Every structure is written in structure tokens, then in C-alpha cells.
Amino acid sequence: MVVAFLPRLAAAFRTAAPFLILSFARKSENDYMEVILALIGVLGGFGAISEYVTTRFGIEEGQLVCRSGWLFKRDRQIPLSQVQNVNLKQNLLERLLGVTTLQIETAGGKKAELKLSVLSNHTAEEFRHELLNEIAPAQIKDEVTEAPIRPPERIVYELSPRDLLVGGLTENHLPKLFLFLASVAGFGGVIVNAAASAASLQRFFGPGSAILLGLLVILVIVVTWIWGTAQYMLKYGEFLVKESGGALRISHGILTKVQHIVRLDRVEYVRVSATWLQRAMGRANVQLGTAGNFGDDGLLAPVALMVPREQAMRILREVTQIESPDDLPWQAYPNWLAPLTGIRVLLSTLLLTIPFALISRLIPGASALIIWIPIGVAVLTTALSVLRLWKAGYAEGGQTLGSRYGFFDQIIETIPWDRVEFASVSQPLFWRRREAFHISVQGMVRVVSLTAVPAEVVDRIVQRVKTLSGDRQAQRRYQRERSLEVRMAQPEFPNA
């Protein structure tokens, strides 16, 4: 194992520094606190180094083994069959030093099951390689030497620089804008002082201030958009997806480099999404979900960004080897759904927010206009929820169940039947007369929900979920067949 000591030293320093600083700060007071603090700091720093020095990891008999610790020993074993994803991550510092952080993810749990930081690039690649080798359900071996045959990887998708820029520009950065405004202004302050500040603004700008205010708003939007686009481009620059050996390798990032290795037999969720601008251009984004959560990078792994819709479907068909959303027989939800949902959302948000407004009016000096805030919030959420369901629908396919929703930003999600764990059906009071049901079908982590479907569709889905046991045999056969084509991946980092 190549030693990369410096970053660990930095970590040790980070642990020790606060205590040492505190220790110095307390020097004037005449107790032994500073000595104790300094001791804690030094020990903490030492602990950080010792954890690195003592960590040993490897693969033993189908188990991933990691032992670490000096005073407190930890021995962790993860069966390789449980591994969902493997992530490799390099931030700028790590890249300069030629080291990598490797995360192993299993099902469930919010964090990575195992995180190995400060591996040399070479070790990380080798380890990933070994891991994939073990994970692959069956291998093609050379008949003479018994060594696994390693044909080159196949490129599934590569994002061109132009699409990268357009993708960044057409992303929806409005939530970012909202967050930005909220954090700048202090959201609570805005609510209480909105009326007062509007008045003072008017005094400040004088007549014609509306134009100035409008320009200011436009400026803020433009800046947020540029900022969001820059972030998108840094994150998804050099986006490249390769496939081999039943696993996808997704790498992206300009400053921080990220690689996800996704086992295709663990994919339990597919999402095709597009903002309204992207839809107008005929483009879409494809993401896959497993029971892991892909580090801190988001919960889904992108497979194609800003790709023409046709091509998106083709990639999905090829990669998952099952039907794509465009192959599904889509059904629209009944007409009454959107308006009825709107009424329900309106009533419930009003019911929730009005008491708060009434209470806050009791605060001395509160503006009487405060009552308009809950009404505004209610109208906005109602409009959004109605639009969300406007063109929504569902589809029962032979291999997957699909749901689609969203007005501006459209989302299509599907779950393969053979990854379903259970279904849950419910019926809100409003819908009893209409004989419609809500059904959500759940994998290990991902859920696909159908909002309002008739009883016979529920019966069909339930029947399907019930007989999953029988499907298992077929499913395993299918996996075996696919594994015959399994091939090995090759190291990718240039300096490996």
C-alpha cells in the first residue's frame, strides 16, 4: 500500500487544532485546564494518524474485511453479495496528492457502509478492480491460464461540452434562488418586516422605484442562473459512462472527481426527468437508483444528461435490459384528480397556516397584513400541486411499473417488478365514492406511487406483488443468462 501521509496529517491537525487553540486561550486562568485540553488535542491528532496507520483491508473468501484502530479495534466484514455501489471520490487536494477516497455502500442506512480515505490511486483502482471481479456473478476465464479475460469497456454515454453548458443553463435553478434569498434576507425577518420594508423602499427610491426594483430582481435571477450553471458544469464536466461486466462505471467532475460503480443487477429504480426548457429541446436526463445512496452526491446515479429522448430510451433498454418508459402503455389519471387535489391542498394548508398567522397577530406591533401570508402560501402550494398532477399518469408494463408527473419539470419513474418488496394501498375519504385508490410499490429503498387508480388496476398490481415468490426462479435464471456475458472492467485513472 502506498503511503500518502500528508492529508492524514492535515486531518490530525484539524482534530488537534481546536483543543490546542483553546488551551492557549485559557493560559491566563490559573488552572490546569490548558494542560488537559492540550493533551486531548494531541491524543486526538495521534488517534487520527493511528487510524490511518493501522487500517488494513482486503477481500477474504467473499467477504470485504476492514480492520482498523489501535486502542479501540474495529473489525468489519461485509459480504460482497450485499454490496450495492462503490464510489471513488477525489477532491482537488486529493488529486494533487494522488490519493482517492473509496466508499462501499450496502442497502439501507444513510451513510456508506465502509469509507476508506487516503488510498493511493493505484491501490484504490486495484481494490475496485478486485471487488468487481469478486462481485461479478460469473466470469469468463482464459482456458489455459485461468485468468479473467478483460475485454475493453464499452462507452455508454459521453456528455459533450456544448451539452454540458446547455444542460447547466436549462436546469431549474429557481429552488437555489429561493434558498439564496432566504439565507440572505433571513426568512423570518422578511415575513415580519415585508410590509414595513416595502414602505421604506418606496421612500428610498422615490417614484419610479418599481423599475429599479424590477431590474434588481432580474439581476439577482441572472446571477443565480450563472452561479447554478457554473456549479452544474463543475459537477458534471467530463461526464462519461462505461459499461462492462454487468456494472456501470460513471465518472464526472472537473474539480472534484467522482466515480460510481453501479451493479446493474441491483438497479431498482429508473428516473427520466427534464425541465421544461430541456423538454422543449427534446432532451432528457436519465438516472438510476439502487438501495445505496451514492455517497453525498445525491440519491441517484446519473447515466445520461441532456440526451435526446430517443437515445435516452435506447440507453435505458440497453443498460437495464428491460423495457424503457417509452415502451409502456401510459394511462392518464381521471379528470377529477387535479381539481380535487387542489381543493384538498388548499383547505389543509389554510387550516395549518391560519392559526399561526392568528397567533402571530397577537405579537405587539405585528402588521395586519400578516394574514395575507398564509393565504399566499396556500394559493401557491395549491397551484403547484394541481400543476404537478395536470399531465400525470401511470403505466403497468410487463417488466416495470411506471408513474409520471410534473408540469414544468416532468419526471418519469419506473420500478422493475422483480425488485419490488411490497405494495401498500390506501383510500382517502374523498375518493371512496369515486372508487379510486392510491397505491405505492416499494423496492428496498425506492418507491413508485400511483395517485389515483381504479380497483381493477389495484387488483392486478396486488396480484403481481403477491406472486413475486414464483417470479424469483425466473429472475435468477435471467440473471445467470446475463452473467454469461460478464466481462471485467479496466483501471481508468491515468496515473494508476
Add this chain to the structure above:
Amino acid sequence: MPEKPDPKVLRIWLVSNAISYGVVFAVLLVLTTVATTVGGFPRQLLLIPLVVLIPAAITYLTLRREYDAWQFCVTPEALEIQKGWLYRQRRIVARDRIQHIDLNSGPLDRKFGLMQVVIHTAGADIGFIPGLSPARAESLRAELLAGREVA
């Protein structure tokens, strides 16, 4: 054959609901009393704790119907749980997707000699069946986990 929880579970629900609403009521009462006496807020604030009584009353009145709606059913291939009177719910899980099953009994359950059966799949727990006698809970677990020679 659909089965139902033991009728004694009604009394458990009654007691546990009384306790939880009681706690919320007490906390609100203390907060509003402090706010009105020390904080100088208007006395009308003292009415707020009474609001808790509305959901409490609704829960009390619907408990019987909620119980009537509760049922579960073990078939050769699946487990099905059905509950809810106002808001009807149904959960269906194929038997071989069940990973493990917990038998829980809190202090209230023990007082009435009952147990809860909690069913877990690989990702999440799909729900629980309340109010089973220990014998039935054990047999249910054995029944659900049996016959999984398909490893």
C-alpha cells in the same frame, strides 16, 4: 382466512391514546400558563390546550371502528394487512420478501398479555400487527418464515 387482533387491544389503544394526548395537553397547559402569567400574553391563550381535546375526542369515538377495520390474512404466497376506517390502508407483501420478524411487547401489551408482530423486508419495515396472544404471535412468525426452501 382473515384474522383480527385480540379485542383487548382496544383497551390498550384507549390507554395509550389517553396517555399521549394527556402529555400533550399538560405540556401545552404549562406553556400557556407561563406565557400568560409571566410573559404577559393575553389570557385567551389559555384556550389553546383545549384544542387538543378535539382530536382526542375524535380518536376516542372512532377507536371501535378502527378496530373493526383491522384485519390481516396469511395466504400461501403473501401476507396482507388491512386497516383504517376513515383512511383505509392495505399492505401486501410476498412471503419470501419477508426478511425477519420481531415480536415486541411494551408495558401496556404485557399488562394485557398481548404481543405485537413487526414485519421487516430488506429495505423497510412494512408494518406491525398489534394485539396477538404470545402463542399466536409465535406461530404466525413460524408460519411466515417457514417454507422458504427457495434460498
